[in-house]
Amino acid sequence: MKKYRLSRTFFARPTLLVAKELLGKFLVRKIDNKKVAVMITEVEAYCGERDLASHARFGPTPRSKIMWGLAGRAYVYMIYGMYFCLNVVTEKNRKAGAVLIRGVQGVNGPGKLCRKFKIDKKFNGEDVVKSKKLWIEDRGLKIGPGQIKRLPRVGIDYAGKYKDKLWRFVLSR
DNA sequence: ACGATGATGAAC
DNA sequence: TTCATCATCGTA
DSSP states (O other): OOOEEHHHHHHHHHHHHHHHHHOOOOEEEEEEEEEEEEEEEEEEEEEETOTSSSSSGOOSTTTGGGGGGGTTTTEEEOOOOOTEEEEEEOSTOOOOOOEEEETTTTEEEEHHHHTTTOOOOGGGGGOOOOOOOOSEEOOOHHHHOOGGGHHHHHHOOSSSGGTTTTOOOEEOO
């Protein structure tokens, strides 16, 4: 089965759609000339500056402005002083959006994922469309609607009416 | 249930 | 400059 690296046009689409379609794709990380590739099993969508759960809710700040930028770049930030979270920027026409990669096969949780894949602040801004160190591949796996569970997002109780939105997508075997 | 641990954004 | 908060995780 041919492997296709996901292109700019894949990411430059509505955030919810990109989030859903990232399930079953493979996160690929090259470390010391060795490739690690694991299937993405859990994601969360952060949609625009109106989304009160998103870092974009304060408008473009030094940290979050990348969410308004080119789709397909990584948004990596430190959380709770000890973990990193990996997101990929989505949308076009300078609309804010990103998808948090919450889990891959065998690794649950965005913090552990970044630790395992050695993804830190240096990867903030990395262009996942062009990078030689981090990208996402379509390996031909087809995911049916019945395999996707929709759940509320984690750790965003403060987000008012946005906290119950089913913008977390989990792949169930 | 809670502490580790530091970046972030808001308020002053 | 200070302060509360936080898209987490491991231990309990």
